[in-house]
Structures are given as structure tokens and as C-alpha cells.
Amino acid sequence: MTRFAFDIHATDGKARTGTIRMMRGDIRTPAFMPVGTAATVKAMKMEDVRASGADIILGNTYHLMLRPGAERVARLGGLHKFGGWDRPILTDSGGYQVMSLSDLRKITEEGVTFASHLDGSRHLLSPERSMEIQRLLGSDIVMCFDECPRADQPRDVIAKSMEMSMRWAKRSRDAFDAGGEHAERSALFGIQQGALDEGLRKASADALIDVGFDGYAIGGLAVGEGQEAMFATLDFAPQQLPADRPRYLMGVGKPDDLVGAVERGVDMFDCVLPTRSGRNGQAFTWHGPLNMRNARHAEDTGPLDERCPCPTCTKHTRAYLHHLHKSGEMLGAMLLTEHNLWFYQQLMAGMRAAISEGHFAAFTTDFRRDYFAR
Numbered sequence: 428m429t430r431f432a433f434d435i436h437a438t439d440g441k442a443r444t445g446t447i448r449m450m451r452g453d454i455r456t457p458a459f460m461p462v463g464t465a466a467t468v469k470a471m472k473m474e475d476v477r478a479s480g481a482d483i484i485l486g487n488t489y490h491l492m493l494r495p496g497a498e499r500v501a502r503l504g505g506l507h508k509f510g511g512w513d514r515p516i517l518t519d520s521g522g523y524q525v526m527s528l529s530d531l532r533k534i535t536e537e538g539v540t541f542a543s544h545l546d547g548s549r550h551l552l553s554p555e556r557s558m559e560i561q562r563l564l565g566s567d568i569v570m571c572f573d574e575c576p577r578a579d580q581p582r583d584v585i586a587k588s589m590e591m592s593m594r595w596a597k598r599s600r601d602a603f604d605a606g607g608e609h610a611e612r613s614a615l616f617g618i619q620q621g622a623l624d625e626g627l628r629k630a631s632a633d634a635l636i637d638v639g640f641d642g643y644a645i646g647g648l649a650v651g652e653g654q655e656a657m658f659a660t661l662d663f664a665p666q667q668l669p670a671d672r673p674r675y676l677m678g679v680g681k682p683d684d685l686v687g688a689v690e691r692g693v694d695m696f697d698c699v700l701p702t703r704s705g706r707n708g709q710a711f712t713w714h715g716p717l718n719m720r721n722a723r724h725a726e727d728t729g730p731l732d733e734r735c736p737c738p739t740c741t742k743h744t745r746a747y748l749h750h751l752h753k754s755g756e757m758l759g760a761m762l763l764t765e766h767n768l769w770f771y772q773q774l775m776a777g778m779r780a781a782i783s784e785g786h787f788a789a790f791t792t793d794f795r796r797d798y799f800a801r
């Protein structure tokens with residue numbers, strides 16, 4: 428059995444398509460990972476997540492360590508058994524959410540002490556504890572523990588933070604490697620930092636390559652800098668990372684973000700957008716996003732998206748979806764989430780096919796023409 432391998436089948440410009448092979452299954456790239464924050468992809472049964480085309484889902488260390496607790500998940504047989512998903516799971520390190528969600532943070536070289544946003548209880552997250560939690564969960568792709576500073580801070584603040592994250596990456600590597608049987612069947616990804624600065628991004632990439640990882644994430648983007656600044660950074664950041672390893676852009680994004688990032692050499696993504704938007708009445712379609720609460724859908728007997736083969740689009744009208752969302756019916760959230768996840772997976776499948784066939788530029792042109800048509 429292969430612990431971890433990445434085969435690139437075709438490239439077109441900077442875009443690549445391939446397969447990550449792991450013990451729990453293959454991951455087709457470019458890949459979109461639905462977010463399963465609390466051992467559930469909200470409003471979706473796991474078999475329906477798989478039916479949408481997902482090869483891998485993401486779990487959140489921060490949420491799971493606080494509730495139900497990593498040790499409890501381990502006693503219950505691990506995250507796969509607990510949540511009913513037998514394919515690969517990537518877990519984040521908790522670093523990003525401890526900064527964005529918790530109270531009373533104190534960051535030192537050792538790690539981050541913080542108060543839970545649920546009950547105020549005190550916790551420490553360090554590279555070693557983050558690796559232990561991800562091991563207890565039974566994660567397939569483990570992420571290094573890092574600090575994600577706000578991108579609008581002075582360069583020396585960003586530099587110091589990045590340098591500490593690189594020391595934490597080495598500690599994460601050592602703690603992961605000491606994980607025994609779990610280390611023999613799972614993978615560890617490093618995370619590049621350095622905000623929007625090319626020199627800091629290069630120094631971060633070199634430090635990570637020096638340690639050596641199965642894959643490399645681009646962290647510290649999609650934190651409010653805007654698409655133009657993100658793309659400007661992606662014009663150089665992916666190429667600073669090894670060409671023969673998967674590149675994962677964390678927390679991205681909108682459909683047009685995904686297309687622009689794949690164009691720049693990114694292979695993996697995760698984002699709450701399709702699921703969160705589905706609960707809020709926003710649908711993603713090939714003709715751009717739609718707000719299903721809008722009165723113009725009230726007597727529209729057409730499907731959400733004529734090109735979409737998902738269960739929602741084949742069975743239900745826009746008028747019905749509008750009614751469900753206006754009425755606050757939970758089925759509305761379920762049906763739109765399912766459609767949005769199918770849409771994201773069809774977008775990834777379309778990009779994979781276009782890269783394979785060598786006409787990715789035409790695909791991106793057609794996509795933007797239709798998506799921004801209105």
C-alpha cells in the first residue's frame with residue numbers, strides 16, 4: 428500500500444492535473460475539499476458528500492479538540508469511524524482558528540495558550556500538541572502548526588511570525604515522525620507564510636524544503652487582502668514550492684478564485700463558501716451566484732442550473748427553493764448545500780478534463796464569459 432504519492436498526469440501552462448494516492452483512497456487534482464468542521468459537512472449526509480464527487484474532506488482541529496475532544500474521538504475509533512467517512516481526511520492544525528475564534532490568546536515560542544470560545548476553558552496548542560491531536564483524530568493529511576498573522580502588518584512583524592512558523596514546522600515534523608504507526612500511513616504538509624512579500628515567501632519555501640514535506644500549503648492568503656493581491660502573490664508563490672509535490676491553497680475560495688489559482692499552479696483547495704452559502708440562500712451556478720431569497724425566483728419553474736446534474740437541479744424548481752429559503756425550512760439549506768457542493772466538484776472536474784486535453788485557456792475564457800455574464 429502506498430502511504431503517499433503524487434502523479435502528475437498532464438500540465439497546461441502552469442496548471443496541472445494528477446492523482447494523490449493514499450491508503451484510504453485516491454484524490455484527483457485539482458481537488459476541492461468540503462469543510463467538515465465538527466465531524467460533519469453541515470446539512471449533508473456523508474454518502475451525499477461522496478456522491479457530489481468529493482475524494483477528501485477537511486476536519487478542524489480547533490473545533491474537534493474543544494468538542495467532543497480529540498481523546499474522546501480516539502476512544503470512539505477515530506474521526507473516520509465517528510463521522511462515517513472512510514476516505515482521506517485532511518485536518519488543519521488549529522493555528523488559524525485559534526487566532527480568529529478564541530479569546531485571551533498568548534503567543535510564545537512554545538505555542539499558543541487560549542480560552543475556548545465555547546466555555547472559556549484554558550488550552551495550549553503547540554506544534555507537539557497539534558500533531559498529537561491530529562494523530563488522535565486519525566487524520567490522513569496532517570498540517571503543520573503555524574501562526575497566520577494579518578497581512579496588513581509591517582514587514583518585520585510578518586518576517587518574525589514567518590520565522591517562528593518555520594521553527595514550528597520543524598517541531599511539527601519531529602513530533603509527526605515520532606507518531607509511530609500513524610506516521611507510517613499518513614502524510615504531513617508544510618505551510619508557506621510571508622503574506623504578500625516575494626522575498627519572505629521564498630525564505631519560507633526554502634526553510635520548508637529544507638525540512639522536507641509530502642506536500643506544501645500556501646497559507647496566509649484569503650484573509651482579506653482581495654483577489655487582485657492574492658493572484659499577484661500566486662504569480663510567484665506556487666513556483667517557489669517543489670513542482671513534484673501537491674500545492675494546497677488554504678481557505679480558498681469563490682469559483683473564480685479557484686480557476687485563477689489553478690491557472691497559477693495550485694492543486695488543492697478548501698473553503699466553507701459552498702456549504703455556508705447554501706445555508707444562507709446563495710447558490711453558485713455556471714452563470715454566477717444567485718440569491719434564492721430574491722422575489723424574482725418566486726414563480727420560476729426552471730431548475731437552479733440547467734447544466735447541473737445534481738439531485739436538487741433534477742428534482743426541484745427555483746420557485747420551490749425560493750419558498751423553502753423564505754420559510755426558513757431546513758430542507759432549503761440541505762438542497763442548496765448539495766447543489767453548491769456538486770457545482771464546485773463539477774468545476775474541478777471540468778478543469779481536470781480541460782488540463783488533460785490541453786485546452787485549459789479556452790475553459791477559463793468560457794467560464795469567465797458565462798460566470799460574469801450578468
Ligand SMILES: [Zn+2]
Binds near residue numbers: 735737739740741769
Ligand atoms: Zn445542481
